Amino acid sequence: MNIEFNDLLGLSKPLVKLIETISNGIGKLYEPTSIKRMAEAKATEINSISKSMIDANLLPIKYDDGSVIIDGTDYNEISQRAQGRLAFQEIKKQANIDQTVNYAAQTLSSFNNVSDDPVDIDWVTRFFDSVADVSSEEMQIIWGKILAGEVNQPGSFSLRTLDIVKNLSKKDAKLFTEISPLVLCSEGTKYISSKNEVLSKYEIPYETILHLDECGLVNSSGTLAINPIISKGNSFKVYNHEMIAFCNGKMDDEQKFTFGVHTLTSAGQEIFNIMEASSNDKYFLDVLNDIGSHNKGIISISVHHINDVKNNNINYKLEPIQIIDFDL
DSSP: OOOOOSOOTTOOHHHHHHHHHHHHHHTSSOOTTHHHHHHHHHHHHHHHHHHHHHHTTOOOEEEETTEEEEOOOOHHHHHHHHHHHHHHHHHHHHHHHHHHHHHHHHHHTTOSOOOSSOOOHHHHHHHHHHHTTOOOHHHHHHHHHHHHHHHHSTTSSOHHHHHHHHTOOHHHHHHHHHHGGGOEEETTEEEEEOOHHHHHHTTOOHHHHHHHHHTTSBOOOTTOEEOOEEBTTBEEEEEOSSEEEEEEEOSSSOEEOOEEEEEBOHHHHHHHTTOOOOOOHHHHHHHHHHHHHTSTTTEEEEEEEEEEEETTEEEEOSSOSEEEOTTO
16 A cells, blocks of 8 residues: 555545654655755765865875875765765665555554644654664564554653664564463553463463563563452453453452563553454463462452453453352
């Protein structure tokens, strides 16, 4: 899908806002061909410097086999090569930007509306500085989704997240994609189980967790845990894209239970929000069974299918698909 930005008429509000955001970052109405003039200007500057070096006899002196000699290389040839190299680099950067914008446009084309709030100009500047050197299609897709997400709702991605994504390799992104189906959510916190037996079953070695920690996406500490308080009138929710579980207290008095987790960092959570990985429901049930087996007598878990999620409100089927209670 290629979207031309020559005419704003007829474009949806999300795409119009995308163009305005890009224009604010570049300083003019978005025009990919403008890079040609930039390259020509910089090439002229290099040519002028080269000519000045020749006029001033600023020739390089070389020491070769005991003798001092002057390098008589043709400076006109050097200037031409420098101009060609610079033009290639600048055009390549613009091509990277154009492709990333195209992926953002593809994402936004399915949106009916976006926030009226403008995207912060410092954020836009940082974004385009980052994507100019991104040639990997996989990473361009991620950057495109980030731009679309920020256009849709400014503030969705922090400057820190942009810096973290800028340093991610395709391998890093692949590893994060592999753990994404295992991510669960409770009270705004996203995490995966830290239980070695569970992670091993789903072929996630601890080395992967450590690596993603180094990338700034996951907290690898083995001491992190979630400590919900439940009672008969107070349940704790755990959910993924497909199912929601209610950890219901069995006693009138409040009881606390604990389960270990590796939480996603703030950057990890922001990036996870644009991932399209499907949830692993078998893993979800394994985690719930592990919680239930270690909290006999105080907890009963009901699992339900999710119908849809709107504005963080989860609509689910009232009839449970499974009850986890080790006292039954």
